[in-house]
Amino acid sequence: MLQSDRGLVLRTYKLRETSKITSILGFTHGRVRLVAHGGRGAQHRFGASLEAGNEIEFVYSLTPERDLGTLREATLRRAHLAGASRLDAMGAGLAIVELLDRLVPEGAGEPGLGEEAAVALAAMGRAVERGAVLLLFYGFECRLLGRMGLEPQLERCATCGLAAGERAGSLDVRAGAYRCRACPGGEGRLLLPAEAARLLAAAASGSAEEVAQLESTPRSRRLVGIALHRLLATHLERYRYPRSLALLKKVDDRVDDGLAPGPPPGFPTIA
Secondary structure, three states, rough: OOEEEEEEEEEEEEEEEOOOEEEEEEOOOOEEEEEEEEOOOOOOOOOOOOOOOOEEEEEEEOOOOOOOEEEEEEEEEEEEEOOOOHHHHHHHHHHHHHHHHHHOOOOOOOOOOOHHHHHHHHHHHOOHHHHHHHHHHHHHHHHHHHHOOOOEEEEEEEOOOEEEEOEEEEEEEEEEEEEOOOOOOOOEEEEOOHHHHEEEEEEHHOOOOHHHHHOOHHHHHHHHHHHHHHHHHOOOOOOOOOOHHHHHHHOOOOOOOOOOOOOOOOOEEOO
C-alpha cells in the first residue's frame, strides 16, 4: 500500500551496487526504513534529496509484516544542514539529527516530533548569533524529553510554585523538576543561579522565534547545557552526548559556550 508523508532524513547507508537504505522520521507516520532502489551513482533518481538533515516529501510502500519498505518518490523541500551558513548552526543541527537517530527507534510512531525538529533546524539557519543557535538546540532538547516520556517541570518551583528565576534554585535531576532555594530537593541536584534558571525555563516553554530572541550570557548558556545533558543522560538510556557538538567544541575553543558536557570549574553539584 502506498503512503505519503513529509519528514526528515536521519541517515542513509549503502545497499549493494546502486541502492541505499534510508531512515526517515515522518511528520505524520513516524520513523520508517526504506530501500531507495537506484539511489546511488552520478545520476541517481533521487538526486540530493536523501542527505541527512534534509526535509523531504516522499511516497513509499510498506507492508505490515515487514520493517523495511520501498521508497517510490522523494522531493527535496529544504536542505537544513547543507544550507547552513554558520559552523555552529551546522553542528547544532547535526546534533538534533543525531539525537533523533539514536533515541527514536525504527518503526516508532512519533507524530509531530519530526516537524518540531524541522522548525528548530530552520530557526537555527536564520539565527545570526551563536548564543541563539545554542538556545534553540536546548529548547529542542526540552521538547524531546517531553516526547520521550519525561515532562520536566522547569518554569516554576515544583514545591511552592515560585517562577523560575525569581531567586537561585536547583534542578532535581532525578525528578526532572526545578526547585527554588527555599524548598528542599532530592538527591542529585544541580544548583542554578537565578539567571540560568530563568533561561532554562524560557528555552523550555518558548516558541522557536521567542527562544532565538532571548538575551543570555555565555555562563548561563553553559549551565543550561550542563543541566539538560544531565537530565537526558539520567532519564534516556540510549542518550549519548552528540558527537557533532564535541567536534564543534574542538574546532572552536575560543568561546566556551555550553558545548562541553562536564561542569565548569566551581560549578556546584549536590550529590
